[in-house]
Amino acid sequence: MKSPLRGELAMVRRLMVVLWVLLAPAMAVHAENKQAEAPSSMTAMDWLERLGPALNMTSYEGVFVYARGDRVHSMRIAHRYRNGQVEERLVMQDGGSGEIVRKGMDVVCVLPDQGRIRLDEVIPSGPFAEAFTSQLMPVSQWYQPALVGEDRVAGYDVVTVDLTAKDNDRYSHRLWVEKETGLLVKSHVRDVDETVLEHFQFTSLEITDDIADEKFEVQTEGREITRHLGDPEPQQSSVGRMTGWTLNWRPDGYMAAATPSSSNGKAVAFSDGLATFSVFVEPVKGVKMPTGASRVGASTVYIHEVSAAERPFLIVVVGEIPPETARKVARSVSIDDALAQGWIASDH
Amino acid sequence: MDERLRETLSAMMDDEADELSVRRLLSHDDQNEVREQWQRWQQVRDLMHEAPGTSYGVDVAGAVRAAIDDQEVPAVKAAATSARAGGYWHWPVAAMVTLALLVGFGAGAGWGTSPGEAGNALALNEADKVAPQLLLSTEEVALQRLDEQQLRQVRQYLLEHAQHNSVGAGRGSMGYARMVSANGGY
Numbered sequence: 001m002k003s004p005l006r007g008e009l010a011m012v013r014r015l016m017v018v019l020w021v022l023l024a025p026a027m028a029v030h031a032e033n034k035q036a037e038a039p040s041s042m043t044a045m046d047w048l049e050r051l052g053p054a055l056n057m058t059s060y061e062g063v064f065v066y067a068r069g070d071r072v073h074s075m076r077i078a079h080r081y082r083n084g085q086v087e088e089r090l091v092m093q094d095g096g097s098g099e100i101v102r103k104g105m106d107v108v109c110v111l112p113d114q115g116r117i118r119l120d121e122v123i124p125s126g127p128f129a130e131a132f133t134s135q136l137m138p139v140s141q142w143y144q145p146a147l148v149g150e151d152r153v154a155g156y157d158v159v160t161v162d163l164t165a166k167d168n169d170r171y172s173h174r175l176w177v178e179k180e181t182g183l184l185v186k187s188h189v190r191d192v193d194e195t196v197l198e199h200f201q202f203t204s205l206e207i208t209d210d211i212a213d214e215k216f217e218v219q220t221e222g223r224e225i226t227r228h229l230g231d232p233e234p235q236q237s238s239v240g241r242m243t244g245w246t247l248n249w250r251p252d253g254y255m256a257a258a259t260p261s262s263s264n265g266k267a268v269a270f271s272d273g274l275a276t277f278s279v280f281v282e283p284v285k286g287v288k289m290p291t292g293a294s295r296v297g298a299s300t301v302y303i304h305e306v307s308a309a310e311r312p313f314l315i316v317v318v319g320e321i322p323p324e325t326a327r328k329v330a331r332s333v334s335i336d337d338a339l340a341q342g343w344i345a346s347d348h
Numbered sequence: 349m350d351e352r353l354r355e356t357l358s359a360m361m362d363d364e365a366d367e368l369s370v371r372r373l374l375s376h377d378d379q380n381e382v383r384e385q386w387q388r389w390q391q392v393r394d395l396m397h398e399a400p401g402t403s404y405g406v407d408v409a410g411a412v413r414a415a416i417d418d419q420e421v422p423a424v425k426a427a428a429t430s431a432r433a434g435g436y437w438h439w440p441v442a443a444m445v446t447l448a449l450l451v452g453f454g455a456g457a458g459w460g461t462s463p464g465e466a467g468n469a470l471a472l473n474e475a476d477k478v479a480p481q482l483l484l485s486t487e488e489v490a491l492q493r494l495d496e497q498q499l500r501q502v503r504q505y506l507l508e509h510a511q512h513n514s515v516g517a518g519r520g521s522m523g524y525a526r527m528v529s530a531n532g533g534y
Contacts, residue, residue, distance in 0.1 A: 267508065278509040287497045294502070299509075301502055318509035 044145035044161045050182030051175070057081045058181045061215065062154065062205035063093065068198045068297020078215040087216045099220050110220045139273040142166055142253040143173070151176060153185045154205035163274065169251030169325045170275050171197065171298055181207055189298040189320060197298035198320070244340055245281045249332035251325055270319075277319020277326065281333060283340075284312040293323040302326035308335035 061078040074093040079086070088102040101108045139145070143163035151158050156178045163173040176186035185205060189198035218224065247268075254270040254277070267280040284305065293302045300323045304315045315333045317326040 269509070276509070278505075280505060280508070287501050289498055289501060296506075299506065301505060316505050318505045 042147075042159075044147045045140060047147070047159055047161050047177050047182065048139060048145060048163075048175075051177060051184055054178075054182035055184060056086050058183045058207060059209045059211060060183065060205060060207040061211055062202050064200060064202045066198075066200050068299065069295075071297075074203070078211055080209075080211050080216065089216050089218075091220070099218065101216065101218050103216070106226065108218055108224055108226050110218055110224050139163065142170060142272050143274065148174075153178075154202040156180075156185060156205060156207070158185055165192075167252070168192065168322065170272060170321060173274060176201075178207065183207065191322075245333055245335045247279065247329065247333055250329055251321070275320045277317055277321050277329065279329065279333065280314070280316040280318070281335065282314055284314050289314060289316075293327060295323055300326040302330045304330040304333075306333070306335065308340040309337045311340065313340070 059080045059082075061076075063074055063076045065072060065074045067073070076091040076093055077088065079088045081087075085104045086102065087104075089099060090101075091099045099110050101110075143165055146162045146164070148160045148162045151160050153176050158176040158178050161175045161177060163175065165172045172190045172192075174188040174190065175184055177183070178185050186201040187199075188196045191197055250270060251272070253272040255272070256268055256270055267278055269276055269278045289303050289305075291303050291305050293300060295301075298320045300317070300319060300321055302317045302323065304317075304327075306313050306315060313335055315330045317330045319326065321329075
């Protein structure tokens with residue numbers, strides 16, 4: 001069944017994509033103009049404005065390290081922006097061999113048949129591509145931006161920008177931005193006490209438009225999974241829609257951004273432009289989950305159980321937010337009895 | 349691992365490593381060894397910077413290793429008990445130990461439960477058998493091993509969330525890294 005409302009929302013979403021596509025090059029030109037000025041005159045906000053477009057529209061290859069908690073991963077990446085389309089290939093450098101290749105909205109994953117996770121669980125499957133990027137968030141309202149200095153990362157000159165959280169509902173970020181292109185080459189997510197919770201850094205990098213085509217082709221042998229991003233499946237809900245439940249509190253500045261396509265969960269994602277968290281609300285089924293908080297690097301998982309219409313429901317908050325914030329969010333969810341009943345009924 | 353690589357790792361921890369040496373480190377044959385060293389140092393560093401006293405720190409580091417090796421760790425229980433009584437422990441230390449316990453178990457293996465929440469009594473009992481009790485923020489925390497199904501479920505949440513800010517946030521590589529990390533280290 002396809003409701004007229006859903007059709008409309010899909011249309012709005014398509015319009016947003018079109019807008020984004022039209023705006024992005026304009027922003028890049030804007031960024032280039034900025035660059036033509038003496039870089040020394042650029043403020044922290046000027047650098048931040050360049051960051052977004054640069055992430056997609058710069059062509060580069062290199063190796064980056066990603067550490068959260070005590071896990072350190074390194075990945076080789078080739079990224080190219082050509083004819084308005086992003087091509088990207090990531091190859092895992094440690095653990096089992098595996099790779100992710102993306103061409104525009106098509107993604108192919110080859111992952112080692114290792115560990116206990118089903119392969120298809122790892123694939124980006126949602127229609128989120130446009131959700132965040134189409135919103136220009138007033139980041140400086142929630143974070144204090146400051147240029148803290150110049151540095152060198154992976155052989156490139158960078159400027160260091162601090163985004164210090166103005167309240168305790170979010171973490172602070174430090175970004176290292178390459179001077180010529182505005183590419184993010186290193187970042188830290190920090191706790192209030194300056195502990196680095198998450199660390200991302202290029203250890204080798206070459207910014208160049210000259211990357212051979214074969215660097216974007218799948219080379220690992222293994223089971224391949226292909227997905228087209230942004231393919232709305234029939235049952236999908238739309239941007240920011242909460243069905244059957246209400247979030248009575250959320251930290252200032254977080255806006256509903258996207259609804260994931262998960263088949264069984266009812267979820268909404270929120271973003272303040274820098275950090276995101278997702279709220280999942282679903283009837284308790286099969287697996288009995290523990291309640292409370294768990295933290296991996298900068299990511300918190302908070303699970304809370306409530307009952308509505310005499311049935312137990314699980315509320316899960318996952319995001320790069322402090323545990324206390326996740327707890328407050330999870331506990332502010334109220335489930336509408338009548339809707340919960342209908343929800344259970346339609347679930348069977 | 350030779351002295352130079354060790355120095356690089358150490359520099360990385362202090363955020364001072366240069367590109368060449370990190371590259372050398374990453375091409376080191378035994379990445380497991382590198383990872384282990386990194387973990388050990390991170391623990392030690394955190395203890396040195398955050399722990400109120402070195403002697404406590406040493407105990408905890410030992411206990412963490414023991415816990416990772418899945419052994420009985422009476423020492424930590426004792427430490428945690430005294431911590432609750434005296435309130436010595438700053439929360440970053442507890443968080444560090446919590447995180448350290450995650451090593452080898454993957455995301456969500458260590459679980460904090462606050463008192464008064466449903467199922468807590470059970471959690472505490474189970475926790476007594478396998479894991480030390482620690483302080484998380486102002487809440488009392490029991491660490492509890494998740495079973496296979498629960499782990500899968502938690503990773504599923506992490507993955508779905510990571511998807512939102514991978515392609516979605518235009519973060520590209522960063523988002524993918526989170527996603528792969530959520531997959532429990534490949």
